[in-house]
Amino acid sequence: MGYYDLLPRPLSELLEEYPYIEDFLSSFGLEVESETGSLQDYLENLAPDLLEDLGISAEQLRQSLHDFINGMLALDDPLDKVNSLTLIGGVDKSGMAENLELTLKPGEVICIVGPTGSGKSRLLADIEWVAQGDTPTRRKILINGEVPDSKWRFSTEHKLVAQLSQNMNFVMDLSAEEFIRMHAESRLVTEPEEKVAKILAMANELAGETFLPDTPVTALSGGQSRALMIADMAFLSQSPIVLIDEIENAGIDRKKALDLLVREEKIILMATHDPILALMGDKRLVIKNGGIARIIESSEAERKNLIALEELDNKLLALRNRIRLGETLEDV
């Protein structure tokens, strides 16, 4: 079913069934008032002067509506499941071959380490672009073992990668609840209220300090913001791959956050230099001079050390808390 099937149907009926059509029309400045005719009649009866004022031609409006409706209907199509992502090595900045083939599966956590400027962003960008030897690194990305459909490159609703960047601000003047609802609505989620409640509950579980649904997003702490976005990624984002640029050790339970994304079957790539996060990963990709120089699998000995590191970390967190509560640290 598509645009041409909807054209002869009564507009009032369509607006009931597909409320986004009204949203579309209003975003062009068009109003719908007690229409009796079909969608086709409506489009044909729009006055040319009105369209001229609104800055759109009748022909282009139809084309846009066509693309929009077909795009929205396609949202209902089941998403191709990503069972694996394969990275076929290219070359580093000096042209040296990487000589590797690495397959990542849902639920895996891969850390990316290397100094600033070493090429971490390029690696993440290669994945996002589903590179086919056409980027400076000449890397190739396969999905489910095959050269993927190019729709992954340009689709806004079926994006392969969701990215959690390090500097993350909210600019919208909305409460946490309104904000998540708006996001859910933009994704045409069927039961938005249920999803919103689930995301807020999870964000509160991840965040060190709890917040209320009516807290403005701009008033959330760094940890709370991250917790909210990680819960949002886990439950709302369709993207099978998550790129995380460091999770700061403040105000968020990082282990729980990672576990949540793992449970939701995401492939997680995380740029980090934090020893605890790095050891929580299954593998570490060491980036040097633009290329993947080495792949380190977290060893048994390292995992043992992780326990000691976590103890250290908890101790520091406890001290933080004491400072927050106005205590002194004469005895640590």
Next chain:
Amino acid sequence: MRFLTVSGPPSSGKTSVILRVIEALQARQRKIGVVKFDCLLTDDDQLYAKKGVLVRKGLSGALCPDHYFVSNIEACVKWGHENGCEYLISESAGLCNRCSPHIKEITAVCVIDNLSGINTPRKIGPMLKSADIVVITKGDIVSQAEREVFASRVKQVNPGAVIMHVNGITGQGAFELTSLFEDASNIETLKGKTLRFSMPSALCSYCLGETRIGEEYQTGNVRKMDI
């Protein structure tokens, strides 16, 4: 010569995006020309010149900037062609949001930023709504959810466009955008071409320099609000 019109609201990051694309095109040994249109003042031509590309600047001054654009762009294309440019990029700001420099069959790019607010896409006319490529900038300073909501708002008003996220500072996404530039329209002249959409017009006494306010001074194409 490949020719593209790049437009977008003021301060959306047009120049930064074009500079990042120029770097990527230069890595492919391409010869590039840029025409920068502005109203009163711009130093961006120096930024382009520093990159070693050919640059021309046009200031519209007391004229409507988009009318100025369309009266000059043919000569600019001729200039680019005569100077052996493989790429010519025109940069102009859509100041009233109803203007658009986009030309039929010429690859049209609109640059818009995440910080401009989620209602901005619907407020911008043909400059955004008829573009072939929409570049969204400043994604690194907002959350993933805001990026998605903003992109869906852009998609709503221009569902046929390729929507790309480019970071004008780090250049993330610029390489990918450049590969779309490589597919841009190939032309020698703009002769016979038409704009994608008519430009707003006035042709009233104020166009001719009238400054006094009042019914008796208003002649020509005047429209009244319903108050």
